[in-house]
Amino acid sequence: MADVALSRPAMAGRPALLAALLIAAALALFLHHLRTLLPTAEWQQALTAPDPADMRQMLAQYSLLPRLAVGLLGGAALGLAGVLFQQALRNPLAEAGTLGVFAGARLALIAASLSAPALLDAGQEAVALLGSAAAIALILLLSWRQKLAPIAVILAGLVVTFYLDAGSKMLVLFNHQALTDLFVSQGGSLNQNSWDVALALVPRLALAALAGALMLRPLTLLDLDEDGARGLGLSPAAARLAAIAVAVLLSASVAALIGPIGFIGLAGPAIARLAGARRFRDRLVWGPAVSAGLLALTDQLVQFVDASGAVPTGAVTALLGAPLLLWLLRRLRPAAGEARPDRPAMSADHRRRHPWPWVVGALLLLGLVVWAALALGRTPEGWRWSLGGELDLLLPWRAPRVAAALGAGFMLATAGVVLQRLTGNAMASPELLGVSSGAALALILAAVVLPGLDRLALTGVAGLGALAALLAVLSLGRRSAFSSEHMLLAGTALTTVAGAFMIALLFSGDPRTALLLGWLSGSTYGVSARDAAITCGLALAAALILPLAGRWLTILPLGAATGRALGVSLSRSRVALLLLTAALTAGATLTVGPLSFVGLMAPHMVRMLGIRRPTPQILAAGLLGAGLMVLADWLGRVVAFPWQVPAGLVATFVGGTYFIWLMQRRRPA
Amino acid sequence: MLTRRALLGGISLALAGPAVARAQDSEPIARRVACLDLLLTETLLTLGVTPAAVGNIPLYDRLVAEPALPDGVPDLGPLQEPNLELLQQLRPDLILAPSWAEVGQADLERIAPVAWLPTFSTRKPALDHARDLLLRAAALTGRDAEAKAWSDRADAALAEARRVIEPWTERPVYVVRFNEDGRHAAIFGGSGMIGDVLSRLGLRNAWTGRTNVWGTVSIGIEQLAGNAEAQLIHFNRGAETERAMRQLAASPLWAALPAVRQGRVIEMPVVYPNGGVASATRFAQQLARVLPAHGSENG
Secondary structure, eight states, X not given: OOOEEESSOOOTTHHHHHHHHHHHHHHHHHHHHHHHHSOGGGHHHHHHSOOTTOHHHHHIIIIIHHXXXXXXXXXXXXXHHHHHHHHHTTOTTOOTTTTTHHHHHHHHHHHHHHHOTTHHHHHHHHHHHHHHHHHHHHHHHHHHTTTTOHHHHHHHHHHHHHHHHHHHHHHHHHSTGGGHHHHHHHSOOOOOSSSHHHHHHHHHHHHHHHHHHHTHHHHHHTTSOHHHHHHTTOOHHHHHHHHHXXXXXXXXXXXXXXXXXXXXXXXXXXXXXXXXXXXXXXHHHHHHHHHHHHHHHHHHHHHHHOTTOOSOHHHHHHHHHHHHHHHHHHHEEEOGGGOSOXXXXXXXXXXXXXXXXXXXXXXXXXXXXXXXXXXXXXXXTEEEEOOHHHHHHHHHHHHHHHHHHHHHHHHHHHHHHHHHHHHTOTTOOTTTTXXXXXXHHHHHHHHHHSTTOOHHHHHHHHHHHHHHHHHHHHHHHHHTTTOHHHHHHHHHHHHHHHHHHHHHHHHHTOTHHHHHHHHHTTOOTTOOHHHHHHHHHHHHHHHHHGGGGHHHHHHXXXXXXXXXXXXXXXXXXHHHHHHHHHHHHHHHHHHHOSOOSHHHHHHHHHHHTXXXXXXXXXXXXXXXXXXXXXXXXXXXXXXXXXXXXXXXXHHHHHHHHHHHHHHHHOOOO | OHHHHHHHHHHHHHHHHHHHHHHTTOSSSOOSEEEOSHHHHHHHHHTTOOOSXXXXXXXXXXXXXXXXXXXXXXXXXXXXSOOHHHHHHHOOSXXXXXGGGHHHHGGGGGTSOEEEXXXXXXXXXXXXXXXXXXXXXXXXXXXXXXXXXXXXXXXXXXXXXXXXXXXXXXXXXXXXXXXXXXXXXXXXXXXXXXXXXXXXXXXXXXXOSOOOTTSEEEEEGXXXXXXXXXXXXXXXXXXXXXXXXXXXXXXXXXXXXXXXXXXXXXXXXXXXTTOXXXXXXXXXXXXXXXXXXXXXXXX
């Protein structure tokens, strides 16, 4: 049971007070806005029967007031969906954003607006629902064999989200201008010019709340263990599926009507719980109430700061929500049963005694892939294997990309091995722990604040970002004894912050956005020979240094006591490894963007091959990661010629598919 | 250099055919011009130059459309990541690219000389800037006469439009393109091409709020209540605009906007808002056509 205990005793009435305070603050700001628009004497008329000829009264009635209503109703809907998801999946981290529901809706809406815009006419909600339902079905299918264990569900949700968002990004990249309208309407801006959206939300919210109330008993019993619930004559599976269905319907409606607004569905219930709403029935009431206050207050603040209405509230909630989430994570500690991390790295089921021939094999394979990536390409006439002088002409374009992909893949994979060994967590990787996102975030900030830095300086900046993210995630991890759930969630939070910054930039109309978007998708396009040399140099340095850390990597996962007994200074070795991981991730992120899955995939494949000793594992994973990334870059260059798909996106697709296949095969925990 | 040409010639000849033949007669003037920006492509086509290759043709067809891009021009893929291998095979003798992309695409210089042209100006009025761009592109491609002719034609068209519109200039105008969600619109402010043409025609822009470097910003429909006197000109982009108008028809706030209530909503065919001299001329001519038909005469 994955329920999370609280570090603070509950106090009755506190969640209600908190929700009331948030809503009151939103109302106060609303009244301030109303007063700037209209003298108080006209309020009653404006809010009851506005004069159609008086624009100020009409604005109060059809813009300000419905906007407040949409903030409250939308927030409540997100909070309710969050509570239902969390209870049904017995997972405090579940919400539409982390379960891929929004990513599915987004992809479906983008695809529809490009291929069949007529569908959006009446059926925006249906399109969003189709995408959401498909996403959640995929996630449940993936985690079914592990009996919907919280970690499995969230992990599947993360992977499917990344996967679907890679699809969305690809469509956006190819149709950037064509989608600007969709960015605006899906950016999560709450401005209104009629009561339509608010009135559409009311029955949906009411029905969902009714369904929640009807399911109160069976869902509450889920807090018991499953056998207990079944003993009371209730099918837990049916209740859970019904709750999930209601939550998905509600989330898809919000996504279609307002846009995918992240974190509200997570933050509201979490804050309510933290404030003392521990029983399900309390959370069912106060979670949505706090969420309503949060969204409405954020939206009123946005109106306060940005009068022109250009800043979408959804971007702000993500920015505010992610740090809030990190803070919340620090306060939540896992229940006793959950604290023990899984350590499959240490399981002895399948270990090869002679790993070195496999390392040599990986090297040869990499050589073949590199050769093909350099020589085989497409021209308008078709495929062409170039040799000799013709190849010489193409090499200036192809060689830096291949080299950069190779170096980046190597670094990501080795960083993945180090992180997995350091945390004893098989799901650790620079991408999933948010280390790459930390690097990306630092780079985005650098691009905006300090434009014109060169490659080495950028590597330094990215390294600092990666290190900060790594330290944040690990300090959280330490509190929860490296529980996968906490660390992965912290990682997602960072990834979401990076995404929110990107959305904010998209809306700023900055011409550098397109370049930045291309880079964040992991394009090797702009890599110069010098950049490639730096990337490969870093990878080579890693290949030389990491084997020296082999002893640490063998001993660290065994725990502090063993380490000390064997004479390894834990703190110093750990610091050295952390610095190294940050540098590796930074170097790779600079080249292939923050998401790729190679850092997860390559170490995993190597472990499945039975290569468990640190040094051969690092080298084999590095070579495999390099090969995967080179392959991804090559595929990206030829698959849509003359258009190009960024290597990072291709790697996300390939890696995501591999990961989904892997989860399918995994035995129940 | 010779071997490079000989080798790649085989690959690219079939594609390049007639243009290669032309390239031989006058050396200093660029004949095979590749173009990596929508405004620059519009400018080339205005001068009567058919580009040797263009980035993102579907986007040009969708957003700019006029002057039409002839069939058979090779597409180089995304504007921010044009396919360099393909571009190399096409052997342009000049590449036109926006100056803001210089940092990321400096490698283009290895294929052919690149003219990094500023596609927007923060100091000059947009139309002056577009005219400079036209003249520079003309100098690079040996089309000075065409540029002069177009520049004169634009002046004449603007003067004529100004004369026709003169009785209808009292009311300020909003120029917008509605988002299909019926909640938002792109509005065109003072610093872009649309805003510049308005002021040259003696029209006041009703939107005085913040805009980006291209003079555009996304707003909520309720922002259109800011100026009660304004006329509302909106671009029709076909099905999208129809959807937007259906959504708006259901909004009491929209119905209450003074421009809507008093019948001052005017529709016109879409013009590329970041466009050059040709787009500006077309916008002025369209204004001269629609305002007298719909607008309210000065009192």
